[in-house]
Amino acid sequence: MRRQLAQQLSGGDPELKAVRSVLVSVDGQTVVKFYRNRTPADYAHVYSVTKSVLSILVGIAVDEGRLNVDQNLRELLPRQASIMTDRQASITLRHLLTMTSGISGDHPSENAVSHILEYGTSNDPGVTFEYSNGNAHLVAAVLREAVDRPILEYARERLFDPLKIDTRPAWQGADWDLVQTGLTQPGFGWARDRDGLNVGGFGLKLTAPDLVKIGELSVNGGRWDGRQIVSAAWVQESTSPKLTPEQAEAAGSQYGYMWWTGEFDGHAGFLASGAYSQKIFCIPTLRLVVVVTAAFEDNPGTLGETVDAMLEEVIFDPLIQ
Numbered sequence: 001m002r003r004q005l006a007q008q009l010s011g012g013d014p015e016l017k018a019v020r021s022v023l024v025s026v027d028g029q030t031v032v033k034f035y036r037n038r039t040p041a042d043y044a045h046v047y048s049v050t051k052s053v054l055s056i057l058v059g060i061a062v063d064e065g066r067l068n069v070d071q072n073l074r075e076l077l078p079r080q081a082s083i084m085t086d087r088q089a090s091i092t093l094r095h096l097l098t099m100t101s102g103i104s105g106d107h108p109s110e111n112a113v114s115h116i117l118e119y120g121t122s123n124d125p126g127v128t129f130e131y132s133n134g135n136a137h138l139v140a141a142v143l144r145e146a147v148d149r150p151i152l153e154y155a156r157e158r159l160f161d162p163l164k165i166d167t168r169p170a171w172q173g174a175d176w177d178l179v180q181t182g183l184t185q186p187g188f189g190w191a192r193d194r195d196g197l198n199v200g201g202f203g204l205k206l207t208a209p210d211l212v213k214i215g216e217l218s219v220n221g222g223r224w225d226g227r228q229i230v231s232a233a234w235v236q237e238s239t240s241p242k243l244t245p246e247q248a249e250a251a252g253s254q255y256g257y258m259w260w261t262g263e264f265d266g267h268a269g270f271l272a273s274g275a276y277s278q279k280i281f282c283i284p285t286l287r288l289v290v291v292v293t294a295a296f297e298d299n300p301g302t303l304g305e306t307v308d309a310m311l312e313e314v315i316f317d318p319l320i321q
Helices: 002-011 014-018 049-063 078-083 093-097 113-119 133-147 151-160 176-182 208-219 232-238 245-251 303-320
Strands: 019-026 029-035 204-206 260-264 267-274 278-283 288-294
Touching: 002 014, 002 019, 002 029, 002 303, 014 019, 014 303, 019 208, 019 303, 029 208, 049 093, 049 133, 049 151, 049 204, 049 208, 049 232, 049 267, 049 278, 078 113, 078 133, 093 133, 113 133, 133 151, 204 208, 208 267, 208 278, 208 288, 278 303, 288 303
Parallel strands: none
Antiparallel strands: 019 029, 019 288, 260 267, 267 278, 278 288
16 A cells, blocks of 8 residues: 555656645554655644634533534624624524535635624525635634633643644734745644634644544544543534535535535545645544645645545555455
8 A cells, every 4th residue: 555655646647746645544553654745743734624623622612511502603702793683693503513604705814703794694594505714713703702712722722732733832823914924834833813813714734643633533532542532422423414415415525513524435434624635534433544735836626636536546445445
């Protein structure tokens, strides 16, 4: 498998030259490692994988009784309630997590929660699926309100430090012009909006081994090194399909709570997916985690399909069959 992977990435489809790492973990052991122009210690922007990490943090807050997925925005964000429409106020945390809130559009990191609410909704909550960074950023706002502290501070104590994910020092840019520069600099980072809220939909920088840890935690039902970080019930709930058939058709796949869900040759699995082929594939029945990172420079729009085909041929088919 290592040999075939190296051959594919070095001499296969030219698109694959954008791939920077592929790691395969089985039963908690990383058995395949491939790096190109990047080392295990190099941090890089993981784009929308940020959403799945945020989902885990929400689960921890739910476990602690700080949140309930059926609470609505009027309850969850009382300081913004006065600027909400009735339709916005009725949006639940579950709607936000499943991208069915009716909120559409993407919002750069300088746009705060108030801007997203001013942008309005395109449909009633629960009707349609529309993938949106605005949804994820409202989840971040809800989490910060619930824990009453900066999200990164909470994440360090509850998730990153227990997993030995190094987040110090932390770049946390807020000016959008500087964010673009900061995301390409060395070291850990998590972008913030102009109000100091860590961005919910993107902006997190992690290493490839960090992504393996996130996947292993999830495959292991929220347990890490003998400690229950997030409940098995939340992992099961958040990575289970939540969309109606019509919504799933619009999404092109099933979706849980900011995790994509599906099957791999008959095995139920879930996926954290970021732009430019940042991926954490998880198959719990096989205790299998596959991580891919890729550069955004010269990254073709079809790289995701090429990576998926390569992984199926070289990794998934041999391991699953």
